[in-house]
Amino acid sequence: MLEVRDLSKSFRGLKAVNGLGFRVEKGTIGALIGPNGAGKTTVFNLITGALKADSGQVLLDGREITGLRPDQACHAGIGRTFQVARPLAELSVEDNVIVGALRATGSVAEARQKARAVLDLLDFGREAEKPAHELTLPDRKRLEVAKALATGPRILLLDEVMAGLRPTETDRMVATFRRLNQETGLTILLIEHVMRAVMALSQSVTVINHGTLIASGKPETVVRDPAVLECYLGQEEDEAAHA
Amino acid sequence: MFDLPTFIYVDSAIRGLLQGAVYGMMAIGLSIVFGVMKVVNFAHGEMLILGGYLAFMLYSWFALDPIIAIALIGPLMFAFGAVLQRTLVDKFIDRPQHQQFLLMIGMALVLVNGLDMIFGPDARGAHEVPYAFDSYEVGGIFIDAVRLYKAAAALVMVAFLFWFFKATRTGKAIRAAADNYRGALVVGLNVSRLYAITFGIGAACAGAAGCLLVLDDITPHAGPGFTLLAFTIVIIGGLGSMPGALLGGVLIGVSEAMAGVIFQPSLKSIFSYGLLILVLLFRPAGLMGKRA
Amino acid sequence: MNPSPRHDGGLAGLPRRALVALVVFAAALIAAPGFVDDYILSVLILGLYFALVGQAWNVMTGFCGQLSLGHALYIGLGAYTAGALFVRFEISPWIGLPVAMVVAGLAGALIGFLSFRFGIRGVYFALLTIAFAEFTRILFDHWGWVGGSSGLYLPVTERTQVDLWSLRGPLWMFYYVILAAVGLAFLVCRRLLNAKIGYYWLAIREDQEAAQAMGIDILRYKVLAVVVSAMMTAFGGVFYAFYYNQFYPETIFNIDKSIEILLGVIVGGIGTLFGPILGAFALAGIGEVLIWFQDLVGVRGLKLLTYGVVLMIIILAKPDGLWPWLRPLLGLGRRDRA
Numbered sequence: 001m002l003e004v005r006d007l008s009k010s011f012r013g014l015k016a017v018n019g020l021g022f023r024v025e026k027g028t029i030g031a032l033i034g035p036n037g038a039g040k041t042t043v044f045n046l047i048t049g050a051l052k053a054d055s056g057q058v059l060l061d062g063r064e065i066t067g068l069r070p071d072q073a074c075h076a077g078i079g080r081t082f083q084v085a086r087p088l089a090e091l092s093v094e095d096n097v098i099v100g101a102l103r104a105t106g107s108v109a110e111a112r113q114k115a116r117a118v119l120d121l122l123d124f125g126r127e128a129e130k131p132a133h134e135l136t137l138p139d140r141k142r143l144e145v146a147k148a149l150a151t152g153p154r155i156l157l158l159d160e161v162m163a164g165l166r167p168t169e170t171d172r173m174v175a176t177f178r179r180l181n182q183e184t185g186l187t188i189l190l191i192e193h194v195m196r197a198v199m200a201l202s203q204s205v206t207v208i209n210h211g212t213l214i215a216s217g218k219p220e221t222v223v224r225d226p227a228v229l230e231c232y233l234g235q236e237e238d239e240a241a242h243a
Numbered sequence: 244m245f246d247l248p249t250f251i252y253v254d255s256a257i258r259g260l261l262q263g264a265v266y267g268m269m270a271i272g273l274s275i276v277f278g279v280m281k282v283v284n285f286a287h288g289e290m291l292i293l294g295g296y297l298a299f300m301l302y303s304w305f306a307l308d309p310i311i312a313i314a315l316i317g318p319l320m321f322a323f324g325a326v327l328q329r330t331l332v333d334k335f336i337d338r339p340q341h342q343q344f345l346l347m348i349g350m351a352l353v354l355v356n357g358l359d360m361i362f363g364p365d366a367r368g369a370h371e372v373p374y375a376f377d378s379y380e381v382g383g384i385f386i387d388a389v390r391l392y393k394a395a396a397a398l399v400m401v402a403f404l405f406w407f408f409k410a411t412r413t414g415k416a417i418r419a420a421a422d423n424y425r426g427a428l429v430v431g432l433n434v435s436r437l438y439a440i441t442f443g444i445g446a447a448c449a450g451a452a453g454c455l456l457v458l459d460d461i462t463p464h465a466g467p468g469f470t471l472l473a474f475t476i477v478i479i480g481g482l483g484s485m486p487g488a489l490l491g492g493v494l495i496g497v498s499e500a501m502a503g504v505i506f507q508p509s510l511k512s513i514f515s516y517g518l519l520i521l522v523l524l525f526r527p528a529g530l531m532g533k534r535a
Numbered sequence: 536m537n538p539s540p541r542h543d544g545g546l547a548g549l550p551r552r553a554l555v556a557l558v559v560f561a562a563a564l565i566a567a568p569g570f571v572d573d574y575i576l577s578v579l580i581l582g583l584y585f586a587l588v589g590q591a592w593n594v595m596t597g598f599c600g601q602l603s604l605g606h607a608l609y610i611g612l613g614a615y616t617a618g619a620l621f622v623r624f625e626i627s628p629w630i631g632l633p634v635a636m637v638v639a640g641l642a643g644a645l646i647g648f649l650s651f652r653f654g655i656r657g658v659y660f661a662l663l664t665i666a667f668a669e670f671t672r673i674l675f676d677h678w679g680w681v682g683g684s685s686g687l688y689l690p691v692t693e694r695t696q697v698d699l700w701s702l703r704g705p706l707w708m709f710y711y712v713i714l715a716a717v718g719l720a721f722l723v724c725r726r727l728l729n730a731k732i733g734y735y736w737l738a739i740r741e742d743q744e745a746a747q748a749m750g751i752d753i754l755r756y757k758v759l760a761v762v763v764s765a766m767m768t769a770f771g772g773v774f775y776a777f778y779y780n781q782f783y784p785e786t787i788f789n790i791d792k793s794i795e796i797l798l799g800v801i802v803g804g805i806g807t808l809f810g811p812i813l814g815a816f817a818l819a820g821i822g823e824v825l826i827w828f829q830d831l832v833g834v835r836g837l838k839l840l841t842y843g844v845v846l847m848i849i850i851l852a853k854p855d856g857l858w859p860w861l862r863p864l865l866g867l868g869r870r871d872r873a
Contacts, residue, residue, distance in 0.1 A: 048748065074750035082748070088741035099738045102731050103750035111731075151750050283658050334851070340657055341602045345801060346850045348794060352843025356836035364835065463836075467790055471669065474662055509676060509684075516670040523663045524653050 001026035001187050002047070002155050007056030009046055009211075016042045017211040019056070024155065024204065026061075029181050029188040031202035031219070035232055039211040040191045041083055044159055048080045049073040060154065074103060079153025081144035083160050083191075087132035094119065094128040096143055100150030111150075118150045122176060138169045145173075149180075155187040156180075162194040174200050199223075207231070247504065254384055255500040261386075261394035263496020265455050267489035268397040269469070270476035271404055272448025278483025279421040279441045282332060283340070285347035287449050288469030289354035294320050294450025295457040296358055302369040302457070309369050309454045310396050316454055317447045324446025325439040332442060333435065351466060358463040366460040393455045400451055401489060404444070408485065417441055421483065449473075475519045481529025490530060556865075564714055568707040576706050580778070582819035583713040584771060589800040589811035590720045591767030596797070597806035598724075598733065599760035600740025602657070605664030607792035608671055609639040609765045613772020614782055615675065618687045621701070621777075623680075628702045628777050635773050636766040642667075643765030647758035656743075665790060672788035686783030689776065702777040709778050716770055717812065725808055727763070736760055740806075768796075798842055802849050804856025813858050818842065 002024040009017040016039045024030035032040050045051040047058050049070040058066045065076050088096045097118055101111035119125045122142055127135070132143060141161050148156055158177075162170050174197050180186050192198045198205065198219065205222045207214040209231040215222050222228055273287045284290075297316050298309040327350075335343035377388035408414035417437050420427040427434050453461065472495070480491025498518070499511040522529060568576060592606050616638045617631030646667055650660050676684045697704040702712070727733045735756045738746040747753050776782060786792070803814020825838040853860055 050744070050748070069752075070744075070747040071750050071752050074748060080748055082745065086742045086745035088738050088745065090741060091737060095734065095737075099734050099746070099751075100749045102734055106731050108730060108734065111734075147745075147749060331847075331851070338854070341596075341661070342850055342854050344602070344604075344658065344661065345797075346847055349843045349846035349850060352794070352839055352846065354843075356840035356843065359836035360834055360840065471665065471790070475666075478659075478662065507677075510673065513670060513673045516666045516673070519666045520663065520670065523655060523659055523666065524649055527653075527655060527659050 001061055002030075002189060003057075003059040004043070004047065005057045005059070007043070007046055007058065008054045009042060009051060010054055015211055017046065017053075020208060020211065020213055021056075022206040022213065022216055024187060024189050026187055027181070027185045028203045029177065029190070029201050030204045030206065031198045032189060032191045032206050032208065033193070033198060034208040034214070038209045038231075040208065041159060042211070043208070044080065044157055044191060047073075048078050048157065074151055074153075077154030078157060079148035079151050079155070080157040081141075081148050081159055081161055083163070085137075085140040085144045087135065087140055087143050087147075089133040090131060092129050092131055093124065093135070093143055093146075096132050097146045097150045100147040101152075103151040114152075115146075115150055118146050121149070121180070122146050138165050141165065141173075145176075153186075155189060158188065158190040158192075160191050160193060162192060162197045165194075167196075170194060170197055173197070177201055250384060251504060252501070255504040256497055257384060257386060258390060259497035259500030260493060261390045261496070262500065263493035264394040264397040264401070264489075265452055265492070266472065266476055266496050267492025268401050268404075269448055269452035270473050270480065270488040270492050271401065271485050272445040272452075273473045274477045274480070274482060274485065274488040275404075275417075275448075276442055276445035277477065279417055280332075280336070280438050281340070282335075282442070283344050283347065284442075284445060285344055285470060286351040286354060286466075287445070287473050288471070289351045289466035290320065290324070290446050290449035291453040291456065291469050291473075292358060292461055292463060292466045293323075293354055294453030295461040296362060296367070296453070297450070298454040298457045299362075299367050299369060299461070308372055309457050310392060313396065313400075313451045313454045317451050320450030321443040321447040323443075323450075325443035327446070328439045328442035329435075333438065336438075351470065355463050355466045358466075362463065364462060364464060366462045367457070368460040369457050372458065389458050393458060396455060397452070400448070401485075404448075405485060413437070413440060472515070475515050477529075478519055478527070479522045479529055484529065487529055561718075568710055573706050576710055578819055578823050580706070580710050580713055581822075582816040583710075583717050584774060584778075585796070585799045585815035585819060586717050586812040587713065587720055587774070588768050588771035588796045589803070589815050590717070590724060591764050591771065592796050593800050593805060593807075593811050594724060594727070594736075594767065595760045595764035597800065597810075598728065598740065599736040599757060601757060601760060602661040603664045603761075603764070604661045604790070604793050604797075605666070605668030606764075606768055606796050607788050607790065608642065608664070608668040609768035610772035610775060610792060610796075611668075611671065611675065611782075611784070611788040612639045612642055613769030614776035614787055615681055615687065615772075616769075617773040618689060618776035618782070619681050622687060622689060627700050628773055629700065632770065632773050635769045639765040639769035639772070640762045643761040644758055647761035648754075651754050651757045665793070668788055668790065668793060672784050675784035675788065682783075684784060686781055686785075687776070689780040691780050709774075713774055713778075716774065720767055720770075721808065721812070723767075728808065732756065732759065798846060800856075802845060802857060804858030807856065807858050809862075810856045810858040813861075814856065817857070818845075821845075 005021050007017055007020045046053045049068045097115035098111045101114035105111055202219055205219045206216045207228050214231055215225045215228050276282055276284050294316050298312045301307040301312045374388040378385045416432050420434050420437050476491040476495050477488055480487030495515050498514050502514045503511040596602050613635040616635035617628050620626040620631040650663050681687055692703045697708050735751050739753055799814035799818045800811045804810025822838050825841055829837045
């Protein structure tokens, strides 16, 4: 469904993403992991169009979406959340989601129905009237997901959506995504640090460091791969050396 | 159109150059404030006029030369700016930018109309300074003493500002705070105080320029025009860049003078605005500025 | 700024009290010429004029979040287009009006497209709007066909006969024209706010990048906001031309005018539907009192000085304006209703 080929991006001479390639199969949940600064969010930004790639391709269902603007990418089927939640602060939760739902329809009434459905799906209905800026952090994260989901994406890109959540909240999110994936066949790609979620949810894992591919495959395999351990431990060693 | 004798153009260019030095100094104040604090002082031109009227009062009562008066009015306006920043502007650092814009617009309205109430709308000027009719001759061109002294005073102040920001601790601290707000806080700089000083400097620049301009004429309602002029210069030269502001000032000064002579005096600003539009669209960082 | 659009669309959704208040208010305005004198009527006209142009400015700045400080441009374009057509070709203002709106709309589209295409935002955009207005001011100052710096003069006939087609007539005729315009503008804005375009504008205002990630073509919607705003403002400009019958580039394109437009909106409540109307009336009323006082005491500039102070106080203490604060106090609706 989503295929990244030989993707590269440099910032002022520093290669943030270096010839990266991976796939996420339709209807599966994939994870993109790696140490801090590995380039994960940059990859997301390249896929969603927030950044322009220097070279390489991004394909969605065989169709090339490299270089599309974020709104065009959204119409092509990419739904994304932001690492730091970006709610439409002065609007109510429901109105936030309505904006997302309006991607596929011109009718506000239809969008409202879709929005309510999405909110129910995420067990968020009770907060519908609340202004978004009054939400707690976990609820903001849920709103991020709701907004993206309402646009009717083919693939949902979640950027560290579990960060800062308590274990019970994390479990709840995991359950929701698993349900979404199983019931609607929604393809999901997550960037995550919270290993608990990665192991529980993903069917395939891609590990990157310094913008390059380190390993890719089933979660159990990847987690034991020495190269993977190296890049995480290597980072710990660096940190210990400088402490 | 181009059939005037050469010396008229040279004369205009020189006049523009000299005026440009004053413009540049005025614009530096605005540029610094935006560069450091990201605050858009929409009342800059009004502060200029305020300084001008203060100088006018001193001139009327004590026959004090406006250029000398800068020594008094500069610090006074500095204090005014610093206090204004501490009491009002500071509250808007975290607020949406347009609100701070509007606050200063309100301030501008207050200043313009306050001055109108006190002094009336007619033009005032310090026209009877001893050197009002002197001029110097350089290679066939006559340069008014007034223009020359104004430019000289402006350049002295510009030099002082350059020195202040390059060589003094406070100046360097302000530049640090401009480049990296959080970093500055982390190393223990009193950013609040630095902001007050910066705004004070901005006000002082404006006020000093006003003192120089009162040698020609000022009216309360010229305030907004000067604010726009200052912005034009600063955008063209590059927000946050001092050399840029000076360069921009000279550029505008010369282009206005030349346009006034080649076309019509009333059309002189159209080039400035045209240039402003082009710069905003194609190179908003200006000729020398960093990204704001 | 101010929150959500209405969930319910029609007037049926308003709480009973608000509906009654609205009806009473509208009725009072409609009946006004019957029982107030010409002076009060002229003040009401002024208030309505600022309500109209304020509402128009609000569309771009309040709904879509794009600060315009050069809105006088559209007033001037509106006034000059319809005014010149009338003076030069005796074309009725009712025909001149759509032409004026198109001219203003095109100007807005140009400014919007150029600016947003190059990613100009915030302060820079606001400055650009000023630059365009000033540029146009100087241009018109030198354009002989429309009178240059001497301005345009519309032939004034007696104010006793009603000639609606040429907009010549007594005060009450102008009153009803502007009242209808304000009513229309209010309904149009309400409709827009409750439709997809309104939601998209608010989204852009709140967070442009987030909006884009949700599939919103921000260039398109921002330009639309400018165009709609410009066209509505031009309506005010046409009215200005035929009501005051004379104007000059120096005043009509002036930044003072641009600031006048926004004062009422800020005071009343930026981003709301009723705020601009409330603010316009409040300032018109206060303005008249101040002018009377000014004349009495022989002091100039008091009105504008006070406006400046009011603006500063509002921005400091109630940046969302008076309406969002008054609304729940008057029991006219929840905090998040327009």
